[in-house]
Amino acid sequence: MTTFAYIRTSTTEQNSALQRGAIAAAGIVEKYVYADEGVSGSLANRPRLDALLDRLDDGDEVVVWKLDRLGRNTRNVLDLIETIKSKGATFRSLTEGISTGGPMGEAMLTIMTAFSQLERDTLIERTRAGLESARAQGRVGGRPPKVDGKMLDRIRKLAASGDYTRAEIAEMVQISRATLYRAMRLI
Incomplete structure (x- = not known):
């Protein structure tokens, strides 16, 4: 029975130190930490996550710092959790305090994943609306031109x-x- 951790940063500019610190504080040994750095959560191909999933055995546990590190949408996260469970392993999110070790944890996971996606979709919608409003007022984003x-x-x-x-x-x-x-x- 081994506890593995998964870390993901979306861009190469992001720093994984916060995630690594939380995982170390949870007592997970560095050699069991898998990290995809500069990889979007919406991508299906995440090499280190795939390697982690291939290594899972019955009784293992997969830990993430935060639920959104596992994936960007509800379907994707729930599919990954199902893959973890099919290998006889459990899943735990440190920030949300959710574990699939029991039925209540699985129900909470489904609800939290749905709310995470709702939050992301709402943010995207607000950003698009703000950009459209700015365009309608004649403002465009980006850096001002050097040459007038x-x-x-x-x-x-x-x-x-x-x-x-x-x-x-x-x-x-x-x-x-x-x-x-x-x-x-x-x-």
Whole structure:
């Protein structure tokens, strides 16, 4: 009977230290920790999770820091839990305090998974609505352009004169050569 842990970060910029700390505090040995870093929870192919599932035996336990680390939608999480159970193992989430060791834990798991997906779907819906509202008001997201109309006119005149190299023009208008080349595509 072995207790395994699964860690997942969605992007390579995210840090797994919080998850690793909670798992270490739960007494799980590092050699039994499987981590997919920079892998979305919505992806079906998560190599380290697959390796963990292949290794499970009767009586083992799979622990995650938080339920959403296992998957992004209710169906996916419940399918993974079913796979874990089919191998005779149990599942436990540290943050939510849920374990499939009994029928009440399984019922709570189903409810919590549904609420997690609802929360995620609501967040996505609000984000889309906010972006659409901003677009309707003429605002667009992203970084403001380095080259405005006035600067583009100056670049056009300097380039048309033929007296300056592109590197010199970039230095004169105080932008990088890459930005200059992008701006010149607009000319």
